[in-house]
Amino acid sequence: MRLAGVAKAVTLVIVVVPFLATLVAIRLLWMRAVHWSDLVLLAVMYTLIAFGVTVGFHRMLTHRSFRPHPAVKLVLLILGTMGMEGAAVQWAATHLKHHALSDRDGDPHSPVQGFFHAHVGWIFAGTEADPKVYCRNLVEDPIVMFVSRTWVVWSLLAVAIPFAIGGWSGLLWGGLVRICLTHHVTWSVNSVCHTFGKRPFATRDRSRNEWIVGLLAFGEGWHNNHHAFPRSAFHGLRWWQFDLSGYLIWALARLGLAREVYHIPPTLLARAKSSAATPAAAPTGVPAPAE
Numbered sequence: 260m261r262l263a264g265v266a267k268a269v270t271l272v273i274v275v276v277p278f279l280a281t282l283v284a285i286r287l288l289w290m291r292a293v294h295w296s297d298l299v300l301l302a303v304m305y306t307l308i309a310f311g312v313t314v315g316f317h318r319m320l321t322h323r324s325f326r327p328h329p330a331v332k333l334v335l336l337i338l339g340t341m342g343m344e345g346a347a348v349q350w351a352a353t354h355l356k357h358h359a360l361s362d363r364d365g366d367p368h369s370p371v372q373g374f375f376h377a378h379v380g381w382i383f384a385g386t387e388a389d390p391k392v393y394c395r396n397l398v399e400d401p402i403v404m405f406v407s408r409t410w411v412v413w414s415l416l417a418v419a420i421p422f423a424i425g426g427w428s429g430l431l432w433g434g435l436v437r438i439c440l441t442h443h444v445t446w447s448v449n450s451v452c453h454t455f456g457k458r459p460f461a462t463r464d465r466s467r468n469e470w471i472v473g474l475l476a477f478g479e480g481w482h483n484n485h486h487a488f489p490r491s492a493f494h495g496l497r498w499w500q501f502d503l504s505g506y507l508i509w510a511l512a513r514l515g516l517a518r519e520v521y522h523i524p525p526t527l528l529a530r531a532k533s534s535a536a537t538p539a540a541a542p543t544g545v546p547a548p549a550e
């Protein structure tokens with residue numbers, strides 16, 4: 260009980276402090292120009308850690324979209340943990356629960372319970388999933404469990420590295436503002452992409468494609484595509500659907516650092532497209548939600 264209270268307090272600090280620090284950063288920016296090195300630090304930290312979340316936590320760990328080289332796996336999991344969105348195994352379990360129960364009773368973060376709940380409120384609602392139920396295979400994976408058990412170390416690194424490089428302004432921009440951006444962009448996939456945007460596929464949920472989130476979240480905004488084909492390594496399915504995470508997986512495969520990259524079988528894609536084109540058609544049930 261006491262431990263749960265501490266966990267809630269820590270979560271509150273992790274959510275609120277970076278947001279307030281961003282307001283401080285904007286105020287400082289207003290009073291004097293920010294140094295370019297702070298913005299470079301912000302951009303580099305954001306890019307590396309966003310890949311950790313999108314390619315590492317989401318596509319590799321949760322959906323097994325490709326099989327990584329063990330070193331790549333370790334690096335991606337550490338970068339993802341620096342996103343300060345909790346331990347890897349817990350992240351995967353909660354996300355698999357979202358796919359299993361999308362926009363129905365038990366979905367950890369559906370806007371059916373309100374936009375604010377889907378965005379950030381759910382974090383405080385105690386709707387976390389049990390990894391032993393949703394991803395038993397990951398609980399038995401030594402690399403996943405090592406990074407998950409040491410998540411505090413990697414989370415501290417996420418603020419220690421920018422402080423070591425840029426001092427207090429580095430901590431502010433590369434650390435706290437970066438955390439705030441990572442959080443809100445990730446949360447927007449849960450809130451915005453289940454509320455606004457287009458639905459090219461008739462999935463059994465409210466998932467939508469929203470291009471702005473697609474840009475900011477390195478391809479994760481093509482969320483209706485993702486719910487229709489959860490295991491696909493590419494969330495952008497058209498040439499104009501910018502999917503930076505998909506391009507990284509492609510590059511890793513070319514370098515021999517990733518194999519068994521999952522591509523949607525053309526027949527499955529054609530079937531999903533034709534059923535979406537028929538208004539009365541049943542929702543596509545492909546592939547299995549937990550994959």
Ligand SMILES: [Zn+2]
Nearest residue numbers: 357449466482
């Ligand atoms: Zn979703």
Ligand SMILES: [Zn+2]
Nearest residue numbers: 354358485489
């Ligand atoms: Zn997913």
